[in-house]
Amino acid sequence: MTTGGLHALQSWLAHEADERDLELVCAEHPDLSRGEPDRTVVRLSTCIRETANHELVELLLVGARLVTVRLDGCAEPGAAADHVDPVVRVLRAAGIDRLSVEPGGPAEPVGPAAPQEGVAGARRAVLDAHRLPVPRRRLFGVAASVARDLPEPEDDAHTRLVHAIRALVPTATPELTELDSPSLRLTGRGCVACGVCVQACPPHALRLQHGSGGAGIAISTLLQTPAACTGCRSCIDLCPSDVLRSAGPWPWSELLVDREVGVTTLTTASCERCGASFPTTSGDRLCPTCTYRRSNPFGSALPPGFTMPGSTTPGAPSTAR
Structure with a gap:
């Protein structure tokens, strides 16, 4: 997908005194000089799908x-x-009918005097999305000063889309509560609060919160920000415990607000030996790994079913010297 493909057009519009009715056409269109006379027609440098x-x-x-x-x-x-x-x-579900698509198939080249079927025959200028005209009055600084704010270019595509829709949609509509968004609703039954999903999430939509439960015990909650989630599934794919799941998409209404929702909550403790957080319900002070190492300071665990030479017990460490 072309990053910043319409930046020049956005910048040009932001400095125009009057709002424009735009007509965007693909680069391969054979003849776009005819059409609605009140539209500003702009030829893209590529196909609209890019x-x-x-x-x-x-x-x-x-x-x-x-x-x-x-x-x-x-x-x-x-x-x-x-x-x-x-x-x-999304926009129509919010009651905004300002972005539309005029369907059709590939057009054949037409003569200069032959209007296309179903399209108004008025001639109009065709602007290039990357080489837009600048009035002389603006160049010499005598035109009316207009400068609308441009989007933050460093934000990712999902964040920019959410911010743009929020700016256009002040409040959620019932239709938006039924329209699926790209964001995934997560569940995590069996979560051990290892934090791998938090580190694996590219847009930082997950966070582990540890609240004091008294006596060295913490109440740990995995939190998700629906508006930040892009649905990439990195958290699900990289969960070492294989317990993180998707319960379906969040509705678009959830992306119009900044809020965190709980994915799962569990009781954890901080290991006295290694400091790692681990789930517990019994008040243990050592994580399972450190508990094993303390019980077997000179031993090691072998893969299930593996038998060392001289041993009849699968998985038992060898005592041979």
Whole structure:
């Protein structure tokens, strides 16, 4: 996916005095000079399916009144529609009808005087998404000063999409409570509070919280921030205890607020020997590993079913010298 593919267009819009009705078309469109006269048509440098969805939504924040994605000249209109459809559905579920898709199949080149079927015949200028015109008045500093805030470029794609939708959607609607988001609702029955999932989560959507339970015991809770989760499943795939599971996606309404939810809670203690946190219900002061080492200072555990020469007990350490 092209990172920053619409940054130049966003910057251009942010400095325009008036909001624009945009019409975005793929680079392969054969003839896009004809269409609705009140739209500002912009040719992308690639197909719309390679444009990040968060950048499309951000256009509505920096000076676009409406954004229409036109697919009548797209080489792969089905794939392009599937790519844009998730954000269109989110905005419409929130009651915002400012991003739309005009479907169609690949168009054949047409003559300069022949309008395409179903498209208004007015001629209009075609702008390049990466080489946009700058009025002379602005160059000489005599144009009206307009500068809308641009998105933070260092944020990841998921964070930018969530921030953009939050800016457009002040409160959740009933439809958003039924619309699945990319974020996963996690469960962790049997969790040992090892913290591997916390370290494995790229967007830092997980956190271990240890609260005092008295007498050296802690109440440990694995917390998840739904808005930060991208659904990458790294936490599930790397859980050493294989207990972290997905209970399905969070609804989009959960991503409109910053809050943490508990995945699982357990009683833990800090090992007096190695300092590691381990689950306990009996008040033990040593983790299972240190307990074994204290009981067997000169022994070692062998794989299950393995028998050392001279021993008849599977898994028993050898006493041979």
